[in-house]
Each structure stands twice: as structure tokens, then as C-alpha cells.
Amino acid sequence: MHPAPSIVFFTTASGAGYGLLLLLGILVPAGLVPADRWLGLVAMGLSLGLVTLGLISSTFHLGHPERAWRALSQWRSSWLSREGVMALVTYAPAGLFGTGWIFLERTDGLFALCGLLAALGAVLTIICTAMIYASLKPIRQWHDRKVVVVYLAFGVMTGALWLNAMLNLFGQASRWSDGLMLCALWVAWAVKFLYWRSIAGAAVASTPETATGLGAQGQVRLLDPPHTESNYLLREMAFRVARKHARKLRGLAVVSGLLAPTILGAAAMPAGGWLGTVALLLAAACGTAGVVVERWLFFAEAKHTVTLYYGARAA
């Protein structure tokens, strides 16, 4: 599948934003993050900013962005529609929660409830985003429940990276946020490894023989393509560049997304002070860059069954 930059950016940015919102919505009412106004402004600003930028960027690949509001209507059947609805609904409790935290420095009572509701909305929105892909049968690498877990795990991972960096920036460094960050990192990549193993081992469902129904007559090979130039289907669904470099890119994703943040995080703990903060900000940036590569590969490595009509042997 063609990795449209706007969609790669959208899923990464909104994943990080919602992951951060999920953590804030739980940890702040629990009293683990102080109800400091300036911390609230930066944390909520980063979270909702990432979410909003992601949502805006997701409209860039539309043929008619001005009609995007229509996508809210079909939540009964469409995961894309559900995602849009959940994203908008989540702004309400998140906005109230942020208002209480930033303007009143209050994170208890009603504001705590709003925080928990925002966390719930964040989880549901990430699930809807992942289900857009996981519900598509023609793409074997996506039609897998693990995709939902991967999206949630990477959302929490990038959220935890930025949360820890911000807490350090405001002098609120703590053992638990370092631990949370490291746990989230390793859990997310463990889930991703399981996903990679699962798609490598899964049985191939469709072949040119089933796609043409001619399997009974022998092996089916493409003799003449239906057109000499490219078309929408090939541009959108027959992307092949990354598969050639998949191993190297996976390595790059793991080094940038897992190893670099782990080493930087471990170095930041004893270092402390401004050096520690810089290390943690770098860790968050590296981790996010790793997820961008991971997300790019998620698209580029996915193979659509339409390629079977254009010479692919399996999909």
C-alpha cells in the first residue's frame, strides 16, 4: 500500500497525542502528576495540538477536503466515520479537564471525571483508527486484531516518552515516570515483534489462481497487463519500494524507536538536571521518529489482493 505522508503523519501524531491524553487523564486525577498550571498548559497543549494537527493532516489526502464533515454521518457501519465522531467527542471532556487544570489548578471532582472520560475517548479513538485498517479483508497484513494492540501500544509509548520529558522539564522527575516510559517502550516493541512474526507466518489466502478462478486449469501467470501506463490502483495499492528494504528499515525503526530512547532514558536517570531533560527530549524525538518509520512500513509492507491481477504471486 502507498504510504501517503499525510496518513503516516496523522496516525503517528494523533497516536502520540491520544496516548499522552490517556496517560494525563488517568495520572493527573490519581495525583501522580502535580496540578501545576504551566505543566498543564504544555502537556495539554502538546496532546491536543498533536491530535489536531494529525486530524487536519488526515484531510490532505482527500479528493474533497471541504466535504470532510460528511464523514461523521455513517458511524453505524464505517470505522472511519466512528473515528471522526470519537475524535470530536473526546475534545469535550479533554477541554474541560484542561480548563480545570490550567485555569483553576484543580484536577479533582468533576475535573477528575472529565480526565477519565478524556482517557476513555483517547483509547476508543485509537481503536477506531486501528480498526479502519484491521477491518479490511483484502490486505492480509492489516486484517489482524494485533493491529489494534500495536496502535494502542505505540500511542501509549510515544505518550509516555513525551510525558517523562515534560515532567523532567518542570523538575518533576520521578522513578515511576522513568519506569513507565521504559515499560511502555519495551511492551510496544514486543507487541510489534509479535505482529511481525504473525504476518510472516500467516497462511496466504489469495493467489492469482483464486483471483481469476482458473486454478483448476493450472498455474496462472500474467501475460499482458491491461494498460501500458500506471493507474490509480497501481499507484495506491501496488507500492513495492519498501518491501525491498524492509529488513533495513525495520532495523532502523528498532534502533531509533527502542534502543536509542532506552539508552538515552537510562543515561538521563543518573545525569539528572538539564542534561537529563535534554536526553529525555531527545529520547522522545527518537522514539517518535522510530514510530514514523514503523508506520511507514505498516503501509509499505502491506499487500493488497488487487496486485494479484498485476503479476503478484500471493497476497
Next chain:
Amino acid sequence: MTGLPAQAPSKRLGLVIDLDTCVGCQACVVNCKEWNTGGYPAPLSDQDPYGAEPIGAWLNRVHSFEVGDGADGRTVHFPKSCLHCEDAACVTVCPTGASYKREEDGIVLVDESLCIGCGLCAWACPYGARELDPVGGVMKKCTLCIDRIYNENLPVEDREPACVATCPARARHFGDLADPESDVSKLVAERDGMDLMPEMGYRPTNKYLPPRPRRDCAGTTGAPAALEPAAAEGGFLGWLDNVLSR
């Protein structure tokens, strides 16, 4: 509404495509484009049509495959357009309600005034039946020539899809596949018509007729398998034969 019809449509209009007789002439492809760039889903645009890299939206494409090996190998021309599936995921994934399946005849259509051009329906189609119009920014697909089959301004014999009307090999047939007595249903029953990618579970309406088994030997007419060797003749022809055979 992007839900599928609650009840199975009483009619299931669709195509039956004969892979035995299709000669891959591309006439259906061209007539489809010609009709539909002026008809219901118009325009069906092309970009850079005379340039180095032309690209455009087409609703029907003919692929050519080689099937089997050696003496059993054969070429099969394979026309492909929307199969108007019963479990059409292209309809249910649509976030705006632009993509819909008609209750009365099962035809899957796009309301272009609602389409945002997100492309998700094209991803959801295993067959590659939908193409985004590069100029209009909306999704295009086979309408089963909705503006021909019900068009009372056309003579009755012309009320069939453009691809069917133009096929010189009579490889394309149009009709109601829900009616077991229709010509297309009988053809499917007689020739073991099949679904493409049944493992996807989309239950396509269009059916494909497999190539007939090939005839390996001619029938016997009682004639000898080989001619008798010519016997040497006498006279002038015999002499000539002798001279030329040296």
C-alpha cells in the same frame, strides 16, 4: 446510508463473463469509457492523455493471463469490472454514505455529490474495481450502465450495458442472477459459473464462466493417420521423379 439492504434485493442484476470466448479485443473497455465519460458518472477523466505518462479512470479493464504449462497451456483474456457484491465492503466502509447498494436491483453506485475522495472503498475492494477520478477527486465505478438499462429513450434491444452491447465475441451477458429462469442464471448453471476470490466472502453477483476443456484430439473420420508413401511410377513422371529425387 452505507448499510447494506436489510433484505436481499429481489433482483440481482449483473454480468456473466465467458472466459472461453473472450478474445481480449478491448472493445468492451473502450465502449465502457466512451459511454461513461458522457453518461451518468461523467466525466471519466484522463490526465496527460497524449503525453508520456497518461493516467485516467476506467471502469472496465481486460487482463491477459497464461494458464497451465506446455501443451496444456493457454491464454485466457480476463475482463474485470465491479462485481456488485452482495456483501459489498466498499459500501459499509464509506464514511459519508456516498457509496450505496440499491435495494431494488443490487447495483452498487457512488453518489458523487457526497463522496469526499478518501479512497477507503477502493482499499476495501479485493478486485480493484474502483478508481479515483484524477480530476474530479471522487470515486468512480461501474454503474452497470444504469443510464442505459432503464433508459426508455433507447430501443429495447439497446437497454444493456455498453460493454455487453459491443462485445463481438458475445463473451459478456447481462441479466438478473436472482431469477433462476433467466438466461444468465441458466448459463451459470450449465457452465459452472464461478465467483472470483470466494475466500474473501464478498459474494460477488457477477459470475465468470471457465474456459471449456480443450479438445486434445480430432474426431475420427475413418481416414488413415498418414498417407501411403508414393510408389514409384513408370513413364515420363517416373523418370522425372527419379531425376528430381537425386
